[in-house]
Amino acid sequence: MPSRPIRLAARAVLVHRDRLLLVNAYPPEVDSALWCAPGGGAEAHEGLPATLVREVREETGLEVRVDAPCLVNEFHDPERDWHQVEVFFRCRLRRGELDADWQDPEGIVTRRRWVARDEMVALQFRPLSLPAVAWEDGGAPRYDPLERIVR
Numbered sequence: 675m676p677s678r679p680i681r682l683a684a685r686a687v688l689v690h691r692d693r694l695l696l697v698n699a700y701p702p703e704v705d706s707a708l709w710c711a712p713g714g715g716a717e718a719h720e721g722l723p724a725t726l727v728r729e730v731r732e733e734t735g736l737e738v739r740v741d742a743p744c745l746v747n748e749f750h751d752p753e754r755d756w757h758q759v760e761v762f763f764r765c766r767l768r769r770g771e772l773d774a775d776w777q778d779p780e781g782i783v784t785r786r787r788w789v790a791r792d793e794m795v796a797l798q799f800r801p802l803s804l805p806a807v808a809w810e811d812g813g814a815p816r817y818d819p820l821e822r823i824v825r
Contacts, residue, residue, distance in 0.1 A: 681758040684726040685713030686765040687808050693788035694808045697733050706825050709799040733783040736770035747801045747818040800824055
């Protein structure tokens with residue numbers, strides 16, 4: 675049986691005023707409480723930093739500057755033949771503010787928010803290493819081993 679290609683995605687680790695930007699990347703009909711860093715799939719012939727600038731703008735209305743990679747994460751869903759590799763980049767806010775009326779043109783991200791580190795314990799989020807990566811001062815990029823998708 676042929677396998678679907680591995681999807682490559684870029685995600686933003688954007689801490690501004692000591693708060694991390696998170697999005698809920700499920701449409702309302704899915705009703706998921708899972709939060710993640712903004713970002714998404716790369717298109718053919720598009721570099722990962724350009725992917726990230728585009729995706730953060732689409733999902734949040736914010737403009738970012740993309741800095742160094744800080745995490746590689748991968749997850750899969752064997753039942754749906756799905757495997758995604760995500761490269762997380764440290765980012766800085768260039769322009770914009772979160773606006774409750776902002777709409778993701780693809781209709782996937784319907785909620786977005788800034789979260790303090792101590793608020794993370796009350797949230798369901800992935801990857802689990804995100805708080806450590808977000809509030810750490812540099813160092814070598816981390817790798818999160820392959821895990822099953824969480825909804």
